[in-house]
Amino acid sequence: xxxxxxxxxxLLRKRTRSLLTVLGIALAAWVLISLFGFNRGxxxxxxxDIDNLGFQMLVTAKGxxxxxxxxxxxxxxxxxxxxxxxxxxxxREPEVEDVTPMLMxxxxxxxxxxxxxxxxxxxxxxxxxxxxxxxxxxxxxxWFERADAREAVLGYEAAELEQREAGDYLLIxxxxxxxxxxxxxxxxxxxxxxxxxxxxxxVQDVFGVDGELxxxxxxxxxxxxxxxxxxxxxxxxxxxxxSLAQVKTTIMTLVSTAKVLxxxxxxxxxxxxxxxxxxxxxxxxxxxTPEIGVLKSMGALAGDIxxxxxxxxxxxxxxxxxxxxxxxxxxxxxxxxxxRALLPFAPSGGLIRIDAGLVLLTLGVIVAIGxxxxxxxxxxxxxxxxxxxxxxxxx
Amino acid sequence: MSPxxxxxxxxxxxxxxxxxxxxSIAAVDGVSFRLAEGEFVAFVGPxxxxxxxxxxxxxxxxxxxxxxxxxxGRTVFDGARPLAERALTRIRRELFGYVFQRxxxxxxLTVEENVRLPFAxxxxxxxxxxxxxxxxxLGLAARRNHLPGQLSGGxxxxxxxxxxxVNRPRILLAxxxxxxxxxxxxxxxxxxxxxxxxxxxxxxVLVTHNPGLARLADRVVxxxxxxxxPPADSGS
Numbered sequence: 001x002x003x004x005x006x007x008x009x010x011l012l013r014k015r016t017r018s019l020l021t022v023l024g025i026a027l028a029a030w031v032l033i034s035l036f037g038f039n040r041g042x043x044x045x046x047x048x049d050i051d052n053l054g055f056q057m058l059v060t061a062k063g064x065x066x067x068x069x070x071x072x073x074x075x076x077x078x079x080x081x082x083x084x085x086x087x088x089x090x091x092r093e094p095e096v097e098d099v100t101p102m103l104m105x106x107x108x109x110x111x112x113x114x115x116x117x118x119x120x121x122x123x124x125x126x127x128x129x130x131x132x133x134x135x136x137x138x139x140x141x142x143w144f145e146r147a148d149a150r151e152a153v154l155g156y157e158a159a160e161l162e163q164r165e166a167g168d169y170l171l172i173x174x175x176x177x178x179x180x181x182x183x184x185x186x187x188x189x190x191x192x193x194x195x196x197x198x199x200x201x202x203v204q205d206v207f208g209v210d211g212e213l214x215x216x217x218x219x220x221x222x223x224x225x226x227x228x229x230x231x232x233x234x235x236x237x238x239x240x241x242x243s244l245a246q247v248k249t250t251i252m253t254l255v256s257t258a259k260v261l262x263x264x265x266x267x268x269x270x271x272x273x274x275x276x277x278x279x280x281x282x283x284x285x286x287x288x289t290p291e292i293g294v295l296k297s298m299g300a301l302a303g304d305i306x307x308x309x310x311x312x313x314x315x316x317x318x319x320x321x322x323x324x325x326x327x328x329x330x331x332x333x334x335x336x337x338x339x340r341a342l343l344p345f346a347p348s349g350g351l352i353r354i355d356a357g358l359v360l361l362t363l364g365v366i367v368a369i370g371x372x373x374x375x376x377x378x379x380x381x382x383x384x385x386x387x388x389x390x391x392x393x394x395x
Numbered sequence: 396m397s398p399x400x401x402x403x404x405x406x407x408x409x410x411x412x413x414x415x416x417x418x419s420i421a422a423v424d425g426v427s428f429r430l431a432e433g434e435f436v437a438f439v440g441p442x443x444x445x446x447x448x449x450x451x452x453x454x455x456x457x458x459x460x461x462x463x464x465x466x467x468g469r470t471v472f473d474g475a476r477p478l479a480e481r482a483l484t485r486i487r488r489e490l491f492g493y494v495f496q497r498x499x500x501x502x503x504l505t506v507e508e509n510v511r512l513p514f515a516x517x518x519x520x521x522x523x524x525x526x527x528x529x530x531x532x533l534g535l536a537a538r539r540n541h542l543p544g545q546l547s548g549g550x551x552x553x554x555x556x557x558x559x560x561v562n563r564p565r566i567l568l569a570x571x572x573x574x575x576x577x578x579x580x581x582x583x584x585x586x587x588x589x590x591x592x593x594x595x596x597x598x599x600v601l602v603t604h605n606p607g608l609a610r611l612a613d614r615v616v617x618x619x620x621x622x623x624x625p626p627a628d629s630g631s
Contacts, residue, residue, distance in 0.1 A: 001504075009503040010501070010503070012503045013501075013502060013503050290497070290499060291499050295512075295516070297454075297456060297493045298492075298493070298512070298559070299516050300484075300515075302480065385480065386456050387457050
């Protein structure tokens with residue numbers, strides 16, 4: 001008969017107490033796994049979203065709105081331009097992997113909504129933009145092929161708003177120019193969903209801004225130093241640099257604050273679980289003092305008793321950790337829904353990422369906590385003298 | 396039984412003093428005693444006479460305050476320094492099996508598992524082979540898969556005796572083994588102890604209040620106030 005079996009059977013003696021202790025540990029493990037899962041999932045989802053943007057940096061003319069939403073707020077005005085040659089200048093920088101020139105334009109559309117609205121168009125280079133935005137997927141059709149084609153690609157929401165499909169024609173108000181819709185994108189969860197993409201030369205031609213750009217998207221090499229590169233970009237005349245690494249850092253800082261709070265709660269949960277384990281094992285040791293004495297009278301050394309009680313503690317922690325891991329896996333979706341409801345910004349895709357490595361790591365942490373919390377009760381049990389058993393019997 | 400052979404236990408002037416505040420109480424007061432291999436000895440006496448304390452000292456469960464104790468030719472206590480708990484455990488493993496008034500069976504282990512319990516900590520060579528005959532001898536073979544809660548008091552004490560014997564001790568020490576049993580079960584246990592002594596040559600030291608049980612022993616030793624009382628016929 002092994003000491004493991006004796007330890008396991010001992011835990012079955014007070015089933016309710018053992019079960020409650022296991023539940024306490026399971027709750028702590030559940031919180032811990034979900035938290036670590038969120039930590040991994042959120043960061044990778046954010047990275048994925050930023051990767052989907054295709055470039056990590058955007059250079060625009062100083063003061064130029066670089067988001068469609070800002071442009072709308074400004075009533076489609078306030079655009080500022082850079083010369084087209086800047087894209088080539090930037091491309092020559094050694095840290096740059098690729099660039100894509102862009103030109104944003106906006107017109108008032110009297111037929112939009114009840115009292116009209118702003119329609120924004122983003123002119124993109126068909127040679128470079130699809131390459132940088134390789135993760136964009138099409139619901140219908142594909143990219144335009146010529147830089148001066150009278151064609152358009154609609155983001156998912158733009159297509160719904162304009163009620164257009166591939167093959168339909170779209171009128172650019174105020175310019176009396178019709179473009180053919182050649183593609184509709186799948187939903188991305190980014191501002192691309194509301195964008196109408198046109199070839200760069202078409203936008204320059206239709207809106208009369210030849211040789212001008214409003215932005216240049218930049219993809220850096222993997223070994224590049226984004227902060228150093230950003231500083232060098234500011235040396236260019238009259239430009240502003242929007243670094244997505246900065247945006248990511250800002251979001252991660254916000255999320256880190258929330259994580260610290262949740263981690264504190266997890267630590268409290270672990271502390272409560274540890275106290276529960278120590279209490280359970282200590283009570284068990286006190287109740288079994290005479291029995292431990294008898295075990296020693298039959299040849300058990302202090303180390304044997306220490307091992308027996310320690311194993312009981314570890315078994316409790318393993319059971320609790322395992323149950324907590326199952327709970328975390330079973331409620332992964334529910335946790336994600338709750339986290340999304342609570343977070344000010346949540347990237348698209350899975351926010352909680354629980355894998356075997358994480359489960360094993362958490363089990364390791366829980367068992368380590370169990371080993372630590374079992375030291376005192378086990379040491380105390382090991383010190384019981386056989387005579388204590390007999391004395392308590394006499395008393 | 397061979398009283399001429401070297402004694403298994405030799406106690407000379409054994410004392411055990413407890414302190415309660417400023418008061419010293421000698422629970423065992425200068426007891427000298429020899430136990431031969433194969434003997435069946437019963438300690439009797441009124442409550443508080445020191446018989447259980449003497450059993451604990453002889454069984455290396457406790458260190459004496461003074462005196463001298465030898466077990467199987469080895470000096471356990473020489474009147475100077477008490478042995479460390481670890482050293483006492485090693486002597487206990489080799490020599491003794493213990494039976495107490497209460498059975499201390501683990502309720503979630505079966506009869507057989509309870510009997511094999513000492514093996515989790517220590518197993519003498521060849522002890523494994525003795526389990527089956529022991530279960531048969533104690534009438535527990537048919538109950539091997541039962542839990543203690545499904546047994547009578549007598550059966551539980553038989554399991555405790557089997558557990559004490561599973562590592563083949565040279566001496567069985569029994570402290571009030573029938574204290575929790577009715578008359579019939581007490582007789583059963585008495586007969587069993589007698590059989591173990593007579594048939595298997597097991598050395599037994601027993602503490603009891605039960606005169607019927609004491610009568611089964613080869614030698615009855617009476618204690619009074621921590622001392623050995625003179626034999627009943629010595630004063631007549």
